[in-house]
Amino acid sequence: PSVSIFIPGFESDSCYRILSSLGFTNINICEFGERQELNDAYFTIYQDTAGKDDSALLFEYKGHRILDTVDCKNIKTYNIKNVDILLAEFSSGASGFPVCWDEQYDDKIIEDILNRHRKQMYRNISDSICHFKPSVFIPFAGYFSEKYWSDYKIIQKNIKNNPKDIIKFVEKKFREIKTWHPVSGNELDISN
Numbered sequence: 318p319s320v321s322i323f324i325p326g327f328e329s330d331s332c333y334r335i336l337s338s339l340g341f342t343n344i345n346i347c348e349f350g351e352r353q354e355l356n357d358a359y360f361t362i363y364q365d366t367a368g369k370d371d372s373a374l375l376f377e378y379k380g381h382r383i384l385d386t387v388d389c390k391n392i393k394t395y396n397i398k399n400v401d402i403l404l405a406e407f408s409s410g411a412s413g414f415p416v417c418w419d420e421q422y423d424d425k426i427i428e429d430i431l432n433r434h435r436k437q438m439y440r441n442i443s444d445s446i447c448h449f450k451p452s453v454f455i456p457f458a459g460y461f462s463e464k465y466w467s468d469y470k471i472i473q474k475n476i477k478n479n480p481k482d483i484i485k486f487v488e489k490k491f492r493e494i495k496t497w498h499p500v501s502g503n504e505l506d507i508s509n
Contacts, residue, residue, distance in 0.1 A: 318340045318341050318342050318343075319342055319343050320341070320343060321343050321345060322336060322341055322343060322344050322345065323345045323347050323353065323355075323360070323362075324336070324344060324345070324346055324347065325346075325347060325349065325362045325364065325370075325372040326346045326347055326348050326349060326362075327364075327370045327372075329370055331370065332370075333346065347362050349362055349363060349364040349372070350362075350363060350364075350395060357378065357379070358376065358377065358378040359376075359377040359378075360374055360375065360376045360377070361374070361375045361377075362374055363375065363389070363392045363395050363397070364392070365389035365390065365391050365392055366391040366392070366394055367389075367390055367391045371387070371388065371389050372387075372389065373385060373386045373387060373389045373392045374387075375397060375400070381401045381402075381507050381508075382399070382400045382401050382402075383400065383401060383402040383404070383507075384397060384400040384402070384403050384404065384449060384451070385404040385457065386403070386404065386405045386406070386445065386458075387404075387406065387457075387458050388406040388458050388459075390441065393444075393445075393448045397449060398448075398449065398450055399449075399450045399451075400449050400450070400451045400452075401451065401452050401453060401507060402451060402452070402453045402454075402455060402505075402507060403445065403446065403449050403451035403453070403454050403455065404455045404457035404458070405441075405442060405445055405454070405455070405456065405457060405458065406438070406441075406456075406457070406458035406459050407438060407442065407456035407457075407458070407459045407478050407480050407483040408438070408458075408459025408460070408461065408477040408478045408479075408480075409431075409434040409435050409437065409438040409459070409477060409478055413471070413475075414430075415427045415430045415431070416431075416471050416474045416475045417471065419474075424474070427474060428474075431474075431475070431476055435476070435477070435478050438478055438483075439478075439483075439486060442454075442483060442486070442487065443490060446487065446491055446494060451494065452494070452495060453494070453495045453496065453497060453505075453507070454484075454487050454491075454494050454495070454496050454497075455496070455497050455498075455499060455505075456480035456483045456484060456496075456498070456499075457499060459477065459478065459480070461477075463475065480498055480499075481498060484496040484498055
């Protein structure tokens with residue numbers, strides 16, 4: 318329970334309340350944009366300016382800079398450039414919208430909205446690569462899947478982007494950028 322835990326300084330204290338209710342006692346609240354030292358490494362938490370409790374993490378160790386944007390859309394206001402690795406979302410399908418609104422939308426409208434969201438994800442990835450200028454891009458957030466037995470109808474409609482297709486897109490558009498597909502059991506050596 319005394320392990321050091323670092324959490325974002327959101328206005329809501331939901332992260333703190335959840336962790337402390339589980340018995341953790343060494344919870345450190347980090348201010349956004351403030352570089353934190355941890356042994357020989359550094360990290361900085363950035364707030365998604367979209368107004369939701371979401372954040373990204375810049376991790377720095379031995380001259381390497383790894384930016385994990387998770388699914389943040391609005392951290393480009395921070396002056397983060399030339400990262401070695403950019404981990405970003407790719408699928409655009411972790412929400413139940415619009416698939417779970419089938420009483421409100423017919424199948425054609427749902428399909429159109431999903432297509433629009435998937436195409437927007439490609440634009441977001443392209444914008445993020447142009448902004449953060451990574452050496453390596455990793456499609457990281459978006460492996461959400463509907464596994465519950467009653468979700469069968471949802472999984473049929475909720476078509477998501479595939480990480481392999483995103484990698485092909487990045488390799489074609491940004492020839493100087495390396496990519497890596499995170500697969501269970503594989504390792505990425507950022508030194509080579």
